[in-house]
Amino acid sequence: xxxxxxxxxxxxxxxxxxxxxxxxxxxxxxxxxxxxxxxxxxxxxxxxxxxxxxxxxxxxxxxxxxxxxxxxxxxxxxxxxxxxxxxxxxxxxxxxxxxxxxxxxxxxxxxxxxxxxxxxxxxxxxxxxxxxxxxxxxxxxxxxxxxxxxxxxxxxxxxxxxxxxxxxxxxxxxxxxxxxxxxxxxxxxxxxxxxxxxxxxxxxxxxxxxxxxxxxxxxxxxxxxxxxxxxxxxxxxxxxxxxxxxxxxxxxxxxxxxxxxxxxxxxxxxxxxxxxxxxxxxxxxxxxxxxxxxxxxxxxxxxxxxxxxxxxxxxxxxxxxxxxxxxxxxxxxxxxxxxxxxxxxxxxxxxxxxxxxxxxxxxxxxxxxxxxxxxxxxxxxxxxxxxxxxxxxxxxxxxxxxxxxxx
Numbered sequence: 557x558x559x560x561x562x563x564x565x566x567x568x569x570x571x572x573x574x575x576x577x578x579x580x581x582x583x584x585x586x587x588x589x590x591x592x593x594x595x596x597x598x599x600x601x602x603x604x605x606x607x608x609x610x611x612x613x614x615x616x617x618x619x620x621x622x623x624x625x626x627x628x629x630x631x632x633x634x635x636x637x638x639x640x641x642x643x644x645x646x647x648x649x650x651x652x653x654x655x656x657x658x659x660x661x662x663x664x665x666x667x668x669x670x671x672x673x674x675x676x677x678x679x680x681x682x683x684x685x686x687x688x689x690x691x692x693x694x695x696x697x698x699x700x701x702x703x704x705x706x707x708x709x710x711x712x713x714x715x716x717x718x719x720x721x722x723x724x725x726x727x728x729x730x731x732x733x734x735x736x737x738x739x740x741x742x743x744x745x746x747x748x749x750x751x752x753x754x755x756x757x758x759x760x761x762x763x764x765x766x767x768x769x770x771x772x773x774x775x776x777x778x779x780x781x782x783x784x785x786x787x788x789x790x791x792x793x794x795x796x797x798x799x800x801x802x803x804x805x806x807x808x809x810x811x812x813x814x815x816x817x818x819x820x821x822x823x824x825x826x827x828x829x830x831x832x833x834x835x836x837x838x839x840x841x842x843x844x845x846x847x848x849x850x851x852x853x854x855x856x857x858x859x860x861x862x863x864x865x866x867x868x869x870x871x872x873x874x875x876x877x878x879x880x881x882x883x884x885x886x887x888x889x890x891x892x893x894x895x896x897x898x899x900x901x902x903x904x905x906x907x908x909x910x911x912x913x914x915x916x917x918x919x920x921x922x923x924x925x926x927x928x929x930x931x932x933x934x935x936x937x938x939x940x941x942x943x944x945x946x947x948x949x950x951x952x953x954x955x956x957x958x959x960x961x962x963x
Contacts, residue, residue, distance in 0.1 A: 606683065614646070626659070637656045639652070650701075653680055657706070677702060733915055818830045829868050
């Protein structure tokens with residue numbers, strides 16, 4: 557059974573790795589494709605140079621450098637452009653220039669890309685004209701160079717626009733979901749206030765009447781009912797406040813409040829360390845608040861279920877994904893209190909946290925560690941966005957007024 561479960565986890569882990577490192581995988585495959593296209597030409601003696609005979613090892617070195625430049629094309633487009641032109645001049649291979657033309661527009665790393673295409677087209681035309689395997693008609697060589705360079709550049713601009721459109725649509729969808737969730741919480745708060753709170757209040761009042769008019773035994777029972785009813789009312793008030801505000805002060809702090817949260821945990825005796833590497837700007841409020849809630853929930857569970865264990869809190873942002881982890885070791889003195897019992901039956905805190913992260917297209921992972929501890933890891937994709945107020949603020953204010961009237 558254990559082997560079956562391990563095999564079942566392999567596709568999920570592979571899919572997660574592929575999703576997380578998709579861009580690196582694509583760039584690596586493209587670099588390998590360039591090597592497969594250029595190196596055999598050199599080894600078979602089919603390459604040529606505009607500068608005359610060139611040693612084979614120099615050609616292969618230039619081809620490897622060109623393939624390596626492709627790996628950094630998302631950061632800067634200049635190395636790929638220069639390397640591809642050098643590769644074309646020395647080895648006669650002009651296909652890498654098409655990759656360079658596409659990369660400089662698809663990732664928007666080159667300004668005034670129309671001007672950059674000029675030297676690329678001139679180089680491609682010259683190499684094609686000198687190539688002994690093609691004709692020596694100049695205007696045909698120029699036409700082929702235009703198609704080889706300009707068409708990939710135009711496709712890159714289309715891809716960039718498509719990516720931007722998808723990002724805007726996703727951001728709009730997330731914003732609509734969040735607004736709908738806020739309105740639903742407020743509706744639930746009004747229903748709780750109008751029905752449950754009223755019913756519990758009547759129960760408490762009736763328990764007080766029974767306590768005053770009944771015998772001592774019944775009076776003690778009525779007092780217990782009254783006390784429990786008062787506690788329920790207090791909890792309902794806190795729940796209503798959370799539903800209406802959703803922890804507004806913490807939402808404003810977001811990920812920046814994580815260090816202070818860790819300091820508070822350390823002040824209470826928890827052995828906790830923090831590795832914080834999140835950007836100061838560019839992190840959306842909702843993502844920052846979700847990161848804060850992951851750390852808050854993880855530290856809270858450690859205090860409850862493994863108070864003597866060491867805790868490591870990690871926060872980092874790479875390749876558009878925020879990773880937040882809370883990992884605790886095994887409490888040797890109280891091993892029975894290990895957080896592993898949360899795996900089959902997690903509480904409402906982890907379930908709610910999982911839903912919150914799912915709304916942001918993220919994923920929450922919770923599992924035991926080899927040393928008998930527990931780890932809580934959240935991976936949340938993000939796109940830098942400004943946090944300007946929404947256009948329908950009037951609607952939100954109307955909801956708040958309705959909440960005030962119902963209170």
